[in-house]
Amino acid sequence: MTAKHRGGGKVATAAQTLPDVDFRHPDLPALDRPAPDLPAPDRPGSDARPPGAGGPRYAGSPSTASPSTASPSTGGPKYAGVPSHVGGPSVGQGPGGVRRSSDSPGRRVARGLGELLLTCGVVLLLFLGYEVWVSNLFAERKQAQVREQLITSWARGQDPLKGQDRRNLPIAKQVALPAGQGFANLYIPVLGKDYVRTVVQGTSDRHLESGPGHYVNSQLPGQLGNFAVAGHRVSKGQPFLNLDRLRPGDSIVVQTARNWYVYAVLGSRSAYLAANKLADPDKREAAVAAALAKPDSQGVRGREIVHPAAVHVIDPVPNHPRAVATRALLTLTTCHPKYSADQRLVVHAQLSRAVPRTGSLLPAELPGGTI
Structure with missing residues (x-):
């Protein structure tokens, strides 16, 4: 089907045979351009999208990345379809991206002992x-x-x-x-x-x-x-x-x-x-x-x-x-x-x-x- 942006603009075409899968994070803001009002979906996976969804999407296709508002965590631009935490510290990292070691002294000793026993076993064989x-x-x-x-x-x-x-x-x-x-x-x-x-x-x-x-x-x-x-x-x-x-x-x-x-x-x-x-x-x-x-x-x-x-x-x-x-x-x-x-x-x-x-x-x- 074909949809026109209100106030004129480009024409986007969505194939009816491919269900739409929204990969975006629910907290992402809409793109800087308004999306057309499309009919509400009558079943999960329908190709119709709710208002503000940012235009038609295709199953298995990445989102069209366009710069939006600045990310509060990184200070850089945000893109549609990209989780907001990308670019920020990941799990196990502290401020500045420095990874914190989760190994306790006991674990390090156990690992060293295991490697020593493995080496002794190989030598014995x-x-x-x-x-x-x-x-x-x-x-x-x-x-x-x-x-x-x-x-x-x-x-x-x-x-x-x-x-x-x-x-x-x-x-x-x-x-x-x-x-x-x-x-x-x-x-x-x-x-x-x-x-x-x-x-x-x-x-x-x-x-x-x-x-x-x-x-x-x-x-x-x-x-x-x-x-x-x-x-x-x-x-x-x-x-x-x-x-x-x-x-x-x-x-x-x-x-x-x-x-x-x-x-x-x-x-x-x-x-x-x-x-x-x-x-x-x-x-x-x-x-x-x-x-x-x-x-x-x-x-x-x-x-x-x-x-x-x-x-x-x-x-x-x-x-x-x-x-x-x-x-x-x-x-x-x-x-x-x-x-x-x-x-x-x-x-x-x-x-x-x-x-x-x-x-x-x-x-x-x-x-x-x-x-």
């Missing part, structure tokens, strides 16, 4: 990532180098043990092995058909980063007494990560330059087989633990969990420092539980047989073995 993954990469590389050096020395006819790993060799002065040198390979079939780790001399942190380490005061493979080996459970190669999976009767095979030594985990094999038939998982696990903990005729258990200071577990007769060794044993130690060093998980095994190495033939306890 990075450290754990290094310990669990990055250190494993470095350790696996060192282990591969040690194994390659050992295989090369065997191929050249060199034996680091100098033939002192004969079965039932009485306890005597140990052969001098340089710290960190590999001298035997350790196979545990229950931990994987391709599980093999080269054992190095020494149990310091530096040596254990290269692989399982031989306790220097314990016996050698095949000797009467106790061939004791330590290894990390988590990080740095984690060779004994799943040592708790060993059960009574499981085979552990040690390879030297001249012989294969097959050890069997101690404990009650019959009790383990009976426990393995239980349907309830909790009862089965408890029965398996009891089978492993059952001592043999010399009081040696298949598995035990001890304090780190319990060094007698690597004696020639474990936990019996005054006893005389009459058989060849193997002891594996690692941290317990996983991701903790509060205790030690200890597994004992007894030598069941030894066979000379013949070319590339493997003992029957290993996959593809025939001897």
